[in-house]
Amino acid sequence: MSQILILAEIENEALHSTAAELLAAARKLADELGLEVAAALLGNISDDLSKETIALGADHVYSSSHPMLASNVADAHVAALKQICEQISPTAVLTAKTPLGRVVGPRLAYRMGVGVAQDCMDLEGDKASGKITVRRPVYGGNAMAAFTFTNKNPQFIVLRVKAFEPLERDDSRAGEILDLDLPISDNDVRVKLIETVKEESEGVKLEDASVIVSGGRGLGGPEPFSQLEELAKMFNGAVGASRAVCDAGWLDHSYQVGLTGKTVSPDLYITIGISGASQHMAGCSSSKSIVAINKDGEANIFKEASYGVIGDWEKVLPSFTATVQELLSS
């Protein structure tokens, strides 16, 4: 039976959080198309990891512990995943929109001469034709597009992070584990990882934060961001900014949320002095709740937010912050 193959990424010898999301998406497709789910586990693979992958929805696990797969260099992963594809001829290959997955999936698709869809929020399989239709935001989230693959398999799909809820872990699930010998030559790996540099940022990373407090041009300058920082800290969250703020040099570009910045999906996204231009919303529209403080009631942000205050942030924010502090400490 043909399979839907996912690339389950490994981070610090554990499954990356996206692995469970990919398995859930693959399970959905497999059920619609009457197929099975397979997972490629590439890196330093223990038996426990393989079993966890099955418990999260895989029917088959193909693992390789080739030393060149130990670091997340795309070249080695493309070479290994290609060999798995040649062995099992999957109907589709799913990778996550992570630094590794968003490169490995598309590169392998081009190497195999088939289509690839990036940043998919949803997918659907049609049993009669065997074709998959994906939905993805385009034009910075201004529009949604549905794409259907033309005939060739595998159909490559890069899934947006957090677009799918993981399945409940079920340790009674049965599955097959195959440890494969996948040769990788020097010619396969032309890019060498020299060094991984962690930059000590104060507090939590933007992409990981469950609460983000983001400021825009309406703040008038860099100084008010210390107040945003104060609020963010109460939630153990992070500070973000609009493009205008970063272009003006108030904050570094690494703070930028939006089309040309970072894509975030926190539980709570609080905007202060942000108008909500589509290119900004492209980076935060999948937040669970958006809250807006802005003096312009006509601003687009109020079309996207679930709660808002129309008013002067200089007066709104201090009392909001003080009340949040009271609530969180009580």
Place this chain on the structure above:
Amino acid sequence: MSINIFVCAKQVMDPETPSSAFNVDSESKQVAPVQGIPPVVNGFCENAVEAALKIKEAAGGGTVTVISVGNEFVMDVMKKPLSMGADSMVLIQDELCGNLDALGTVNVLTEAIKRTGDFDLILCGQQASDWDNAHVPLGISEALDIPCLTEAKNIEIGDNSVTVNSSRADGYEVFEANLPALITVNNEIGEPRYPTLRGIMQASRKTPEILTLSDLGLSEESIAPAMTLSDLYIPVSEAQCEIVEGEDDADSGRLLALKLREAKII
């Protein structure tokens, strides 16, 4: 040292177009152009032009050639990289290239690069702001069978090699590869320079080389799409914003916090 660089650049709808003016023709499945708002060179592509110019300056010589594919170029827009200081420009303009998908774009750009000559480096923006695919550069590196480095925020050219700092959520990774190589860049690589008056004057004297698919020996078949666009629509925002209003702004702030607690958001 002399270095020859190709920069792929795309003409896109201005992403600053207000969403109220954004419209989709669901019949033709295309985004309707907005009257009075000219297209722009894609933001990340301008970052790539900037990076190329800096590398050429540091090397002390070479060429920066900008390359693009489309069916309707606005010359004043597309010539901006020339005004910034690029040496030449190749435009593949063909009515068959109006709705190229990513695979078709890869095939055309790859052919054009092969035809135009030797290169040390191909620089691309990491993503275009219209279809947000972010994989055309990856496809070009595969088609040309050269090393691929992505999301660069810094590029150092060495002796027949390149070192790149790739942006990551918690810092960056340093990669090294031999030349020729393809690199995608993001906004962290540096603001695109403003064209100087001298640059604009020089650009006005340069004529982009315009090629058609047949000039490249490409058939309609070679740009057959891998994906079919089956639907294009403007999503309906489900958010119904509840505006919290107190006696004054400070009171509204307090009530907002209480509301978020009531809704179990905080």
